[in-house]
Amino acid sequence: MTRTAWVDASAGVAGDMLLAALLDAGADLASVRSAVAAVLPGEVELRTEPVLRAGQSALRVLVGATGMPPERTWADLRARLVAADLDPRVRALALPAFELLAEVEATVHGVAVEQVHFHEVGAWDSVADLVGVCAAVVDLGVDRVTCGQIGLGSGSVRTQHGLMAVPVPAVLGVLAASGLPVAADDGLAGECATPTGVALLAVLVESPAPGPVGRVLGVGVGAGTRDTRGRANVTRVVLCSPVGGGGREGGDLPVESLVEVAATVDDLDPRVWPEVVAALLARGALDAWTAPVLMKKGRPGTVVTALVAPGDRPAVVDVLLAHTSTLGVRWHEVRRAALHRSWRDLDVLGDTVRVKLGHRGGRIVSATPELEDCRALASRTGTPLRVVLRLAEAQAQSAGWGPGAAI
Ligand SMILES: O=C([S-])c1cc(C(=O)S)c[n+]([C@@H]2O[C@H](COP(=O)(O)O)[C@@H](O)[C@H]2O)c1
Numbered sequence: 001m002t003r004t005a006w007v008d009a010s011a012g013v014a015g016d017m018l019l020a021a022l023l024d025a026g027a028d029l030a031s032v033r034s035a036v037a038a039v040l041p042g043e044v045e046l047r048t049e050p051v052l053r054a055g056q057s058a059l060r061v062l063v064g065a066t067g068m069p070p071e072r073t074w075a076d077l078r079a080r081l082v083a084a085d086l087d088p089r090v091r092a093l094a095l096p097a098f099e100l101l102a103e104v105e106a107t108v109h110g111v112a113v114e115q116v117h118f119h120e121v122g123a124w125d126s127v128a129d130l131v132g133v134c135a136a137v138v139d140l141g142v143d144r145v146t147c148g149q150i151g152l153g154s155g156s157v158r159t160q161h162g163l164m165a166v167p168v169p170a171v172l173g174v175l176a177a178s179g180l181p182v183a184a185d186d187g188l189a190g191e192c193a194t195p196t197g198v199a200l201l202a203v204l205v206e207s208p209a210p211g212p213v214g215r216v217l218g219v220g221v222g223a224g225t226r227d228t229r230g231r232a233n234v235t236r237v238v239l240c241s242p243v244g245g246g247g248r249e250g251g252d253l254p255v256e257s258l259v260e261v262a263a264t265v266d267d268l269d270p271r272v273w274p275e276v277v278a279a280l281l282a283r284g285a286l287d288a289w290t291a292p293v294l295m296k297k298g299r300p301g302t303v304v305t306a307l308v309a310p311g312d313r314p315a316v317v318d319v320l321l322a323h324t325s326t327l328g329v330r331w332h333e334v335r336r337a338a339l340h341r342s343w344r345d346l347d348v349l350g351d352t353v354r355v356k357l358g359h360r361g362g363r364i365v366s367a368t369p370e371l372e373d374c375r376a377l378a379s380r381t382g383t384p385l386r387v388v389l390r391l392a393e394a395q396a397q398s399a400g401w402g403p404g405a406a407i
């Protein structure tokens, strides 16, 4: 399925901000870690933490170096990237991004590109961010990236070459080489776009776009290091699928892209399954269920499946790995057409019971009293649940919410 990502870099972009935004949008942290480890084996640790930026929730990526990185030339780093056990699609994005940075640094500092030193192409954490972003884009299955105007910032920043005016020379070099759109007067203070951030956009972005186009599948918000007041220091990524066939895919019904995450298990104490399903729902699954299967050698087993929005997949994978005995989890994308839904309140036996209406084309298709409300009412009044349910259904009909009624 075609999937696009629109990058909102209006408040700036750095390698770690873009990586955090992609992870927040649902990229798999384990896949990102393994790509980074393929290039920097045992040398960096990558973790994430939820933070607030000007009151907005965002994800932050923290890269820790496990030792003192040796200084390397671009030629050394390129050899590393070529030899690394990387997905070829990740390598195909990472190499040109580093190459662009190396060429720009060579021009700025007046040295041969092969001799550009590693600290000039970016420190260890920038390498991790850059490889991580490429791995995250591949993991998300994004096949087209667009971006809006980039906020560059203003003032100056201290680098190992002394104080540099913002935008720093390497950022300007990347912008000149790529034609990326920048904001005319972004009103931002400090360095908001870094060389690594813009080099990544230069390689990833196919065309500029003022906003996301299509159906929004997920949003990721990546935090910058500073928490500036009044404007969130974040890069955002909006994942979209195209509105195919003029929106007729689901007829008049909205169609969503969701993910089914599943595992097949034959050695879990069966008394645990209700907790597993509850944990999946608690971590964002829209629905979760188990089904009995007969596995190899005639062993009885269970398939547990969770239906999730793409951004909630990593959390649900974690639940399956932690709460069941499975060694692996699989997933695939599914399309869901759903009735429009709305809620009404109904007075039943002196209590409020919520009724979920399913409707289509302005007509009610179904009216379902909320089971939890009926259960609470049944226990409070001592009435059998089946009686409360029948009563609520009948009252919903009398309230004019029967099938075919206008909503
Ligand atoms: O170290 C060098 S040579 C250096 C050069 C430049 C130029 O613009 S040239 C800029 N910087 C600054 O380093 C940090 C890190 O940038 P990343 O892209 O690696 O995140 C940033 O403040 C740059 O402006 C360093």
Ligand code: NI
Pocket: 105, 108, 109, 120, 170
């Ligand atoms: Ni430099």
